[in-house]
Amino acid sequence: MTAHGEGVRDGDAHGAEEPASEQQSSDGVAIPEPQDRAKAIPEAAVARLAVYLRVLSGFAEQEVHTVSSEELAVAAGVNSAKLRKDLSYIGSYGTRGVGYEVAVLIGQIERTLGLTQQHSVAVIGIGNLGHALANYGGFPSRGFPVAALFDLDPDLMGVPVGGIPVDHVDDIPRVCAERDVTIGAIATPAKGAQEVCDRLVQAGVRCVLNFAPVVLQVPEEVEVRKVDLAVEMQILSFHVARRSQETSESTTSEAEAEADGAAQSKTRDVNAGVNPVDGMVVRP
Amino acid sequence: MTAHGEGVRDGDAHGAEEPASEQQSSDGVAIPEPQDRAKAIPEAAVARLAVYLRVLSGFAEQEVHTVSSEELAVAAGVNSAKLRKDLSYIGSYGTRGVGYEVAVLIGQIERTLGLTQQHSVAVIGIGNLGHALANYGGFPSRGFPVAALFDLDPDLMGVPVGGIPVDHVDDIPRVCAERDVTIGAIATPAKGAQEVCDRLVQAGVRCVLNFAPVVLQVPEEVEVRKVDLAVEMQILSFHVARRSQETSESTTSEAEAEADGAAQSKTRDVNAGVNPVDGMVVRP
C-alpha cells in the first residue's frame, strides 16, 4: 500500500523505470523513490476526488453523517471499488464494517486538493464567457474567489462585473501581485491568449485554465488545463454518428414511441471522471 | 434515500453496449467480438482527432497542402507516433515519404467525427453561461448551429439571444422535435438539471453536454459528457498544493548525467486526453 512499504510493482509489468528525473544510482537497481512517498495520486483520481467532495457536501447538508463506499459511489456515478481505491490514495479514513464519516472525508479531500487555502482567480477576457466566469457562484463558494478581471476594451475599464472592476491587461502583473492571484482563467480569443498567458506567468501565476483554442507555451513549472467546447461537441458528434450507423438506418426521427419507457436504468456516463470542454470566445 | 441496490447493484457504467467480452473465465477461446465493425477508435483518440482537425484547418487557410506527421504533431501538441497511430484508426490516407494531404485528412476526419452532417444544438438555461454558449461563434462555424434556447424565466420568453428566441422548458419536447435537435447543452443550475435532461431524452435527444454540477441519470443509449468548471479549478488547486509542498527542493532536476536524449521540451500539459491546438501563428 502506499503508506511506507515497498511499492513493488507486480511482475508482469516491469516495475522500475521511472521517467527520467530519477537520480538513479551508479549501479544498483533503480529503487523507486522511497522518499517521494505520499505523492502519486493518479490524475484521473484527483478529478474524481473533486466529484466525491461535491457529493459529500450534499450528504452533509442532508445531515447524513456516515456513508458506505457503495452509497457514495452510486451518488458519484462510479463503482465502489474504484471509489475505495481513490480514497485509499489519500489515506485510510474509513471504518470497516461501518463506512466513512462524511465530515472526516470532506476534510481529508479538501486537504489533499489544497482547498484549505483560498485561491484567488483572475479572469482575462470579459466577453460572454468571461462574464459567466466572473458571475459563476460555484467558484467563490468553493474557495476560488474571483479577485481580478482584465480586458483590452477601454470601454470596460473600471466597469464592475460581478462586483469586480475590470482592469487593463497591461496591469496584470501589478494587480495579480497585489491581490495574490494564483489561478488565471484565459477566456480571450485565440490570438491574444499566449500573450496574456505570458503576463500571467510573469506575475507569478502558476496555474492556468485555458478556454482559448490554442496550445499555450509555458515554463515547466506552470500547470495548464484546457477546456475546449468545440472538441466536446465533436466528440458527441462522433458518438451520434457511430450510433446511427449502428442502427442500420432511419433512426426514427421523432421516435417518441418509447418515450419514458426507458426510464432511468443505469447511470450511463461516458466520462466517469471529468471532461474538459469548451472554449468560447466571443467578442462582439 | 439511497436506492439500496436491490437487483440493480450495477453502479458501474459499462461503457460500450456490446463490449460484453467476458474473459474472466479461462475456458480457452477468447471469444473475439462476433460483430466486429469499424469501431474501436479509442475515446482519447477521438478527442485528439478533433484537435488535429482544427490545426489542419489552420494549415489549409495558409495554403499549406501537405503536412508530415511531425509537423502536424508539433502543431497539435502531441508526439508524432501518437498522431500517426490516431490517424491509422481512420484509415491510411498518407503517402510514405511525403506526408498527408491536408484536404484529404480534413475530409476523412470530418467524416469520422460525423461532421458531414449538421447537428443542431439546444441550450437550456439562459444565464451567463447560456448566453455565452448561444453566442459562441465556434459552434455554427463548425457545424453545430444553435437551434433552440430554453429557460424557465417568463421574462425571457421570446427574447432573442444570439438571434434565437427563448422558449419555455416545457416546450422542449415539441421544439426539439420540430428543429431536429440532436445535442442538448444543459447550462442550468444543479437543481433543475435532471428534469431538463429527462425532457431532452423524452424529446429524442441522445447526446448531452452537461455543465451543471450533478451526475445525470440517463438511459443507456444516451451519451453524456460533463464539464465542470469547479472540478477543473480543484484539480489546479491540487497541483498548486503539491507544487508548493515540493518547494523544499530545488525545482531543477538533478544532474542528468549526460544528455540522455529525451530532453524534448514538451509542452507541459496536464490534460491527459486532449491537447490543445496551435494556431501556428500564436505569436503576434
Place this chain on the structure above:
DNA sequence: AGTTGTGAACCGGTTCACAGCC
C-alpha cells in the same frame, strides 16, 4: 454479520522501433 483497504490481474491507451513504401 458488514465494509474497508489493497495486492494482483486486467485492460486500454501510449510509446517504441522498424518494416514497408515512395
Place this chain on the structure above:
DNA sequence: GGCTGTGAACCGGTTCACAACT
C-alpha cells in the same frame, strides 16, 4: 534519403476478489 503505418512492448489506471478489521 524520408515518411507512413503498425505490431509489440510498456505503462497507468481500472477492476477483481479477498484478507483485515469492526
